Amino acid sequence: MSTTLELVLLLLASSVVIVALFRFLHLPPIIGYLLVGALIGPNALKLMPNTEDARHLAEFGVVFLMFTIGLEFSLPHLFSMKRMVFGLGLAQVGLTMATILLLAIFSGLSWQGALALGGVLAMSSTAVASKLLVERSELDSPHGRQIMGVLLFQDLAVVPLLILFPALAGEDDALFTTLLMALFKAAVVLTIVLFFGQRLMRAWFTMVARRKSTELFMLNVLFITLGLSWLTEKTGLSLALGAFLAGMLISETEYRFKVEEDIKPFRDVLLGLFFITVGMYLDPRLIAQHFLFVIALLVALLLLKLLVVLGLARLFGATPGTALRSGLWLCAGGEFGFVLLTLGLEQHLLDPSVTQTVLAAMVLSLLAAPLLIHFSDRLVLRLVASEWMLRSMALTQIAARSITNDKHAILCGYGRTGQHLARFLERENIPLVALDLDPERVREAAAAGDSVVFGDASQRETLIAAGIHRANVIVVTSNDAQLALRVLHHAHELRPDLPVVVRAMEERDIARFEAAGAAEVVPEALESSVMLATHALALLGVPMQRVIRLLREARQQRYALLRGFFHGMSDSTEHLSDAAQIRLRSVALLAGSHAAGRSLTELALEKLDVSVLSLRRRGTRSIAPSAETRLDDSDILVLQGTSSALAAAEERLLRGK
Incomplete structure (x- = not known):
């Protein structure tokens, strides 16, 4: 028990440190998890042996990842994007796998290992690409729709690949029979779950939701997810397939978004642990010995996927600029590639030395992905002559x-x-x-x-x-x-x-x-609260003339309370120096304070460039007290000013200096 607890504590401590660091550096946390795994694993510092306990914990991360993919599986959405998903997406995965299959066989791999390697390298990073598309407001752009279509098919393609990999590991003479049996089992499970499970799931969740217990609802989600995962494993399929089916069933109910929010913390934490265990497979010494080969494989991977997406996008009617952008966004490796790579290693489809090289190249490709995306526009403008014409036409x-x-x-x-x-x-x-x-x-x-x-x-x-x-x-x-x-x-x-x-x-x-x-900044939260207050006052019977006056006064104050804020250690000083930032500070007057019994006029805080925004006295609060207000012991003042001015004002209030 103590060994398992120590393992969990080590994984959690490593995760906390690396996520904080990589969030600060604006890098994908996936890279951090992989590097931590390599550092504390058996091939480096040996702080964590490559034990079964670690792998069992990591499996749950994949289960919850596949569950959330199932939640996002929507038949109407797929139908609306069918050309991009089942056209461009299917072509990208199929052509990439076929090309890598031929190259790998030519390099001496078995056809089973080559096929597995093709599935691993065909994947792109959904987490990185989708996040950057949203941040750059390019989700609805032509290349954004192509990228999301391909990523959606890749997510779906993982399901048959999870069935295919164990079948490939069987005996050659029984491979076809094994694969047919796996597909038959998957078809039976899918038929039962989809035809009989949807009505049952909706009725069951409705019954649970009527209890109005968050705890019960969460327990039910975990039970459904892990229960279906156990069921598919017992039928000879994978845990991840069962989780995917559970997500699909719940996605058809009205509880989808509630479930998605509840399950997200479990998914992120356990998925992080999974990537740490993947990183444990990295052997820094072996990578150093074959560093040039790793770089060559990285360049080959990026160029191959770039050319595949570029060519297929052009065939599907995209402009040269859009096709090149899509290729640059999708050429790096993806998180599902790590899932499949681990499965391929466990099923002995891939040699450990090959796995090391591929894993290192995929990690480097994920590091390169944000840079490629960042410079994609510049590269397109430099390489595609027609892009200047299209840009000129748009400006015209x-x-x-x-x-x-x-x-x-x-x-x-x-x-x-x-x-x-x-x-x-x-x-x-x-x-x-x-x-x-x-x-x-x-x-x-x-x-x-x-x-x-x-x-x-x-x-x-x-x-x-x-x-x-x-x-x-x-x-x-x-x-x-x-x-x-x-x-x-x-x-x-x-x-x-x-x-x-x-x-x-x-x-x-x-x-x-x-x-x-x-010239003016309109804080949305304050505007909505001001309007809510005026409507509420009017409905409570306050005369409309007074309501309008209160609204005018609130606007005339120019959002004074929002022009500064109470600072903490984590606040950024990126745009202003620390001394120049406008801050808020609350000062409590104690017995014997210099300000007790004196008016704000006598204290002359305005000469220190400090404003008194509010006064709190025995549970009541007055916004912007008048200059003649006399202060008492136990009063709490909210002041606004720069850091140095606030320090001087506090000194005057308490000691009279």
């Missing part, structure tokens, strides 16, 4: 829409917020040009007569084409903080006098936007 369309406008507004983003703002501007006959990257939204809105064009507002050329030199204001309605900062940077360079209004989803972004030159 923007310029044609804005050329007749003068003293107009430029809206960066045309989602719900941007569309509501456009309606207000149109009522006042103020011309506008809206920029958005969602092609479907742009198409429908433009067809309806809205002044919106497809364009990336974070690009300098796009803002020039939109008429920034003639505009009167820029409004960033998107909730993308990085886009807002890029718009502010370009606006400051092109038109320093042009006011830029920015929407802020998070309070921490307010200081960053103001430091970058925003």
